[in-house]
Amino acid sequence: MREAYRESLQEIDTLLIEMTRLVGRAMSLATRALLDGDLQAAEQVISEDARLDGINDEIDDRATQLVALQQPVAGELRRLLSALRIASSLERMGDLATHVAKTTRLRYPDSVVPVELRGVISDMGAVAQRIVHQTGAAMASHSVELAQRAVVTDEEMDRLHREMFNIMLSPAWTHGVEAAVDLTLVSRFYERFADHAVTINKRIMHIVTGEPYSRTAS
Amino acid sequence: MREAYRESLQEIDTLLIEMTRLVGRAMSLATRALLDGDLQAAEQVISEDARLDGINDEIDDRATQLVALQQPVAGELRRLLSALRIASSLERMGDLATHVAKTTRLRYPDSVVPVELRGVISDMGAVAQRIVHQTGAAMASHSVELAQRAVVTDEEMDRLHREMFNIMLSPAWTHGVEAAVDLTLVSRFYERFADHAVTINKRIMHIVTGEPYSRTAS
Numbered sequence: 001m002r003e004a005y006r007e008s009l010q011e012i013d014t015l016l017i018e019m020t021r022l023v024g025r026a027m028s029l030a031t032r033a034l035l036d037g038d039l040q041a042a043e044q045v046i047s048e049d050a051r052l053d054g055i056n057d058e059i060d061d062r063a064t065q066l067v068a069l070q071q072p073v074a075g076e077l078r079r080l081l082s083a084l085r086i087a088s089s090l091e092r093m094g095d096l097a098t099h100v101a102k103t104t105r106l107r108y109p110d111s112v113v114p115v116e117l118r119g120v121i122s123d124m125g126a127v128a129q130r131i132v133h134q135t136g137a138a139m140a141s142h143s144v145e146l147a148q149r150a151v152v153t154d155e156e157m158d159r160l161h162r163e164m165f166n167i168m169l170s171p172a173w174t175h176g177v178e179a180a181v182d183l184t185l186v187s188r189f190y191e192r193f194a195d196h197a198v199t200i201n202k203r204i205m206h207i208v209t210g211e212p213y214s215r216t217a218s
Numbered sequence: 219m220r221e222a223y224r225e226s227l228q229e230i231d232t233l234l235i236e237m238t239r240l241v242g243r244a245m246s247l248a249t250r251a252l253l254d255g256d257l258q259a260a261e262q263v264i265s266e267d268a269r270l271d272g273i274n275d276e277i278d279d280r281a282t283q284l285v286a287l288q289q290p291v292a293g294e295l296r297r298l299l300s301a302l303r304i305a306s307s308l309e310r311m312g313d314l315a316t317h318v319a320k321t322t323r324l325r326y327p328d329s330v331v332p333v334e335l336r337g338v339i340s341d342m343g344a345v346a347q348r349i350v351h352q353t354g355a356a357m358a359s360h361s362v363e364l365a366q367r368a369v370v371t372d373e374e375m376d377r378l379h380r381e382m383f384n385i386m387l388s389p390a391w392t393h394g395v396e397a398a399v400d401l402t403l404v405s406r407f408y409e410r411f412a413d414h415a416v417t418i419n420k421r422i423m424h425i426v427t428g429e430p431y432s433r434t435a436s
Contacts, residue, residue, distance in 0.1 A: 021255070052381060055276060062298075064295065064299060067285060068291045068295050071289045072286075073286045077282065077285060078282075079287050081282060081285075081302070084303075085303075085306070086247055090305070129416075162371075165399065168399060169395060169396050169399065173395060177386060177387060177394070177395055177397070177398045180395045180402075181386060181387065181398055181402045184398075184399045184402045184403060185402060185406065188403065188406065212275075
């Protein structure tokens with residue numbers, strides 16, 4: 001019985017790691033869709049988001065059932081309740097990837113991204129990928145050290161977010177209000193994506209150390 | 219012992235309702251700060267947000283302890299796990315109110331809001347108030363009917379969000395890219411605020427009916 005219980009906990013971890021993989025893939029594909037005006041890639045991100053919703057629901061059901069049936073205490077309860085919240089954050093990160101993907105549609109067949117912002121958006125996509133990989137690795141290894149790396153990576157995303165605004169607000173900006181409005185939201189989606197990753201990593205630290213979870217400023 | 223347990227559940231509900239009151243007050247004050255360029259009101263929103271964080275932590279501790287000690291099943295477990303998530307959403311709504319308040323600082327002593335957007339922002343503030351009141355009432359009465367009203371109110375917020383964009387993107391817009399960028403984010407904060415309220419009301423329906431929680435599109 002305890003063996004089956006331990007396996008169930010392990011399965012939840014495996015599902016969470018699978019979610020990080022799907023979320024990373026979604027944001028990578030969304031970034032490509034946005035930069036290349038690739039509507040097919042955008043639609044793929046949007047349709048594949050249902051898998052993330054499904055896994056989130058499954059984690060929800062399984063974790064709730066384990067709490068009800070196994071009556072875990074202390075560390076195990078902390079781990080199960082954290083799993084519920086980590087799954088919610090990952091599901092939300094998937095939503096943000098679909099928001100980026102949907103932006104592709106706005107000016108199709110033109111790209112929403114003017115040439116002078118392609119570099120920053122491409123970097124935001126790369127940083128989003130990196131923070132998701134770090135999150136998956138921290139989860140798999142239960143490592144506080146790996147979880148702390150995400151906080152540093154998030155600072156890089158914040159720097160890119162500010163750089164976006166600097167470019168849009170410079171006198172050299174010739175793309176008008178409409179492009180600025182679209183790209184303000186896009187930049188915000190990447191920034192929130194990274195914030196959620198930081199929240200997840202703080203929860204991983206909380207699971208590993210038992211120290212109180214410290215809320216992410218955002 | 220069961221009596222004490224029932225009281226503990228009731229106390230968590232009371233804390234959640236208190237959070238809706240504080241969140242409504244925060245967004246109301248933030249809207250006034252933004253419209254009037256009132257820096258003192260803005261600072262008040264920012265400093266009072268710590269109370270929402272504190273109550274969220276308290277609900278977290280109490281609900282986790284109740285799960286560990288009382289080993290609730292079925293409806294009671296659902297109620298406790300939902301309380302954790304409702305508290306998180308309310309805490310996040312408080313963050314969004316502080317984001318609106320912080321925008322006040324950007325052009326102080328001038329207002330960020332040009333005259334042609336004052337009406338829409340004022341309406342967004344009023345709708346935010348209304349949806350929070352509805353949420354508190356649905357919570358207090360465990361009423362599915364009241365919880366459903368928030369979904370309708372959210373549609374009004376979405377309409378205002380679109381109206382903001384229509385005004386900023388019209389040829390009559392003379393306030394440039396910088397104001398449009400600031401107000402795009404402000405509009406997004408109000409829209410997300412209402413989305414969180416909808417999520418909470420769907421969780422209330424889930425607690426009352428036991429039907430699966432249906433995720434909010436956003």
